[in-house]
Amino acid sequence: MKNNNKKKIKIPKGSNILEGSRAVALTVANIEPDVVSAYPITPQTHIVEDLAKFKADGKASYEYVRAESEFAAASIVVGASATGVRTYSATSSQGLLLMTEVIFNMAGLRLPIVLTIANRGVSSPITIWNDHQDAMTVRDAGWLMFFAENHQEAVAQHLLAYKLAETLNIPAMVNIDGFILTHSYEPVIIPTKAQIKKYLPKYSPTKGSYLNPKEPMTMGSFARPAYYQEIRQSLQDDLSNSIDLIEKEYKKLQKTLGKDIATKDSSALIEYYGKKKAKTVIVAMGSVVGTIKEVVDENKEVAVLKLKVIRPFPYKQIIKNLKNAKKIIVIEKAISLGNVGPMASELKSALQGKTPAKIYSIIAGLGGRDITKKKINKIININSQDTNKAIFIS
Amino acid sequence: MTKNTKKQKPILGSGHRACAGCGQMIAAMAVASGMSRDIIIANATGCLEVTTTPYPETAWGVPWIHSLFENAAAVASGIRAALNTKGDKKTKVIAQGGDGGTFDIGFGLVSGMWERGENILYIAYDTEAYSNTGIQASGATPISASTTTTPAGSNSLGSSQVKKDMIAIALAHGLNYVAQSTAGYPSDITNKVKKAISHSGPAYIQILSPCIPGWKIKPDEGLSMGQLAVQTGLYPLLEYENGVLVNKSVLGKNKKPVKDYLEPQGRFAHLFKDKKGKEQIKEIQKLADKNIERYGL
Ligand SMILES: Cc1ncc(C[n+]2csc(CCOP(=O)(O)OP(=O)(O)O)c2C)c(N)n1
Numbered sequence: 001m002k003n004n005n006k007k008k009i010k011i012p013k014g015s016n017i018l019e020g021s022r023a024v025a026l027t028v029a030n031i032e033p034d035v036v037s038a039y040p041i042t043p044q045t046h047i048v049e050d051l052a053k054f055k056a057d058g059k060a061s062y063e064y065v066r067a068e069s070e071f072a073a074a075s076i077v078v079g080a081s082a083t084g085v086r087t088y089s090a091t092s093s094q095g096l097l098l099m100t101e102v103i104f105n106m107a108g109l110r111l112p113i114v115l116t117i118a119n120r121g122v123s124s125p126i127t128i129w130n131d132h133q134d135a136m137t138v139r140d141a142g143w144l145m146f147f148a149e150n151h152q153e154a155v156a157q158h159l160l161a162y163k164l165a166e167t168l169n170i171p172a173m174v175n176i177d178g179f180i181l182t183h184s185y186e187p188v189i190i191p192t193k194a195q196i197k198k199y200l201p202k203y204s205p206t207k208g209s210y211l212n213p214k215e216p217m218t219m220g221s222f223a224r225p226a227y228y229q230e231i232r233q234s235l236q237d238d239l240s241n242s243i244d245l246i247e248k249e250y251k252k253l254q255k256t257l258g259k260d261i262a263t264k265d266s267s268a269l270i271e272y273y274g275k276k277k278a279k280t281v282i283v284a285m286g287s288v289v290g291t292i293k294e295v296v297d298e299n300k301e302v303a304v305l306k307l308k309v310i311r312p313f314p315y316k317q318i319i320k321n322l323k324n325a326k327k328i329i330v331i332e333k334a335i336s337l338g339n340v341g342p343m344a345s346e347l348k349s350a351l352q353g354k355t356p357a358k359i360y361s362i363i364a365g366l367g368g369r370d371i372t373k374k375k376i377n378k379i380i381n382i383n384s385q386d387t388n389k390a391i392f393i394s
Numbered sequence: 395m396t397k398n399t400k401k402q403k404p405i406l407g408s409g410h411r412a413c414a415g416c417g418q419m420i421a422a423m424a425v426a427s428g429m430s431r432d433i434i435i436a437n438a439t440g441c442l443e444v445t446t447t448p449y450p451e452t453a454w455g456v457p458w459i460h461s462l463f464e465n466a467a468a469v470a471s472g473i474r475a476a477l478n479t480k481g482d483k484k485t486k487v488i489a490q491g492g493d494g495g496t497f498d499i500g501f502g503l504v505s506g507m508w509e510r511g512e513n514i515l516y517i518a519y520d521t522e523a524y525s526n527t528g529i530q531a532s533g534a535t536p537i538s539a540s541t542t543t544t545p546a547g548s549n550s551l552g553s554s555q556v557k558k559d560m561i562a563i564a565l566a567h568g569l570n571y572v573a574q575s576t577a578g579y580p581s582d583i584t585n586k587v588k589k590a591i592s593h594s595g596p597a598y599i600q601i602l603s604p605c606i607p608g609w610k611i612k613p614d615e616g617l618s619m620g621q622l623a624v625q626t627g628l629y630p631l632l633e634y635e636n637g638v639l640v641n642k643s644v645l646g647k648n649k650k651p652v653k654d655y656l657e658p659q660g661r662f663a664h665l666f667k668d669k670k671g672k673e674q675i676k677e678i679q680k681l682a683d684k685n686i687e688r689y690g691l
């Protein structure tokens with residue numbers, strides 16, 4: 001790719017050029033989970049193969065449980081997490097869909113499980129390449145959901161994910177674009193075990209909150225109508241109210257490990273890039289934001305708002321950054337079939353009554369189709385009256 | 395999450411909402427009698443789960459988790475793995491579920507757990523149907539049983555499929571301990587649980603658990619049905635250690651005809667109405683005779 005960017009790319013001290021999957025695997029290994037269980041699916045495989053090899057080479061001490069399906073892998077980490085230890089799993093696409101019943105269950109059980117999703121499109125037609133349909137499909141499940149733009153952000157988000165999950169007893173998912181991030185090489189700094197311990201101490205759940213013969217408790221009860229709704233509401237309250245904690249923890253992460261590791265943005269939730277009060281603001285998430293930033297560098301009328309966390313949904317931060325825009329373009333690699341892109345819907349709801357701007361739902365990059373600068377420039381000039389329609393860019 | 399406030403509550407005690415005479419509850423009580431308190435139980439969705447844990451109450455005095463219908467086995471694997479990381483070899487892990495959760499929807503996960511060869515005891519409470527959802531047929535439903543999805547009728551003699559042989563499947567996985575029992579013999583159940591727990595490694599116990607509404611029997615008939623299932627040879631008591639049959643229910647001259655077992659059960663009532671049904675009873679007798687020959691009862 002030709003880089004017209006005149007800014008000099010500074011490679012921070014202590015960084016290595018690593019594959020994205022290796023960066024995630026090394027970070028997870030240094031976080032020291034007790035139980036890892038996973039099932040292979042492209043493009044997640046390199047992560048879980050690396051974790052198996054670290055164990056085989058005596059560099060890691062977690063239990064690595066071979067599962068016969070993603071459904072089993074997810075259920076195995078449920079059992080382990082419920083017994084009070086730190087767990088890890090990773091999957092993609094069909095694997096996440098197969099796990100879905102367990103994904104909802106994990107949140108309902110309030111288990112602090114962390115999962116990496118190497119995002120990939122879903123079948124049919126079957127594809128192995130990247131989009132966000134897998135993660136978007138489980139956004140109602142009650143998880144914290146992070147999206148990384150690059151390797152370093154993925155590393156930082158895994159640390160945050162564990163810290164928040166274990167503080168809130170809410171599972172957390174870090175989304176990294178399949179192939180684009182999982183199979184590409186970038187300079188990245190992997191925090192050491194000792195560094196991580198300063199931010200993320202050893203997991204020690206309170207006594208009586210996990211399965212233990214010394215303090216018997218019943219988990220996963222049958223709730224009748226007199227109780228069910230309050231239990232669900234308490235999950236909603238805890239997840240929605242975690243916005244401030246996420247910001248606080250991000251600041252703490254930056255302070256403890258430094259911004260080269262923790263990333264430099266001022267917020268864990270969003271990043272606004274470009275001229276303040278730009279007329280046109282593109283909203284996007286994940287690796288495509290890198291390309292959009294290049295477009296922004298060349299076109300001062302355009303800015304980009306990157307969503308790093310979509311659950312909890314950062315209403316306040318989004319409204320603040322979009323209320324002055326005249327044109328809002330949501331570029332998504334997912335669609336709620338029969339409607340528009342899921343984030344476009346959510347932005348429309350968030351911005352209701354806050355802006356007269358048109359909000360466009362652009363669907364692009366499904367199943368690994370490249371989103372090029374040329375396409376983004378075309379998208380910027382979109383001028384349709386009908387904003388209730390998903391516009392596919394091919 | 396429901397905490398047990400009372401100290402030393404029984405492993406499975408009061409507070410359950412099972413039907414009067416429930417065979418599964420008799421079996422579960424007998425299972426609990428065979429356990430020490432150093433256990434963690436993973437339970438599948440089904441009658442036992444629903445009737446014992448109406449939030450915020452619980453009938454369980456030991457750590458107990460229910461995640462989903464089909465994943466008790468994998469949840470148990472995760473518990474075992476977590477205990478391993480804590481260096482805890484003493485705590486036993488028990489997974490349990492109904493026949494639906496074991497023979498059908500959870501089958502792959504049960505097999506996966508057995509492949510891993512972990513020290514987990516799996517207990518299947520075999521009511522021979524999906525009891526909790528209203529007696530639909532499962533892979534454990536015996537031939538000719540009328541269920542809500544294999545109803546008897548002018549064109550149907552009930553279930554047309556034979557029961558899946560889970561005991562053979564368990565043995566094919568090379569388990570250290572495999573046993574079959576019925577709620578008609580609670581002390582046999584208790585002994586088998588004790589023995590299974592004394593083995594380290596994967597173990598499977600399958601218990602025929604008469605379901606009062608499902609089998610259309612009277613609340614006081616659960617025990618006798620469990621006994622007749624054994625005495626006819628349809629559901630023998632079996633015990634395998636390291637793949638070798640070491641104990642079985644020997645019938646000899648006390649063998650009863652299958653008719654004695656089938657007749658009191660409403661789910662087989664259609665067999666006693668006409669000639670076609672009576673022919674079918676002969677086929678069921680053949681299945682019992684085959685068992686008697688196969689196991690040398
Ligand atoms: C994935 C899924 N499918 C279906 C159900 C509905 N369901 C709950 S319990 C049950 C039947 C349980 O039958 P079994 O395993 O035989 O146990 P029993 O109730 O007979 O003890 C069914 C079908 C469910 N909870 N989850």
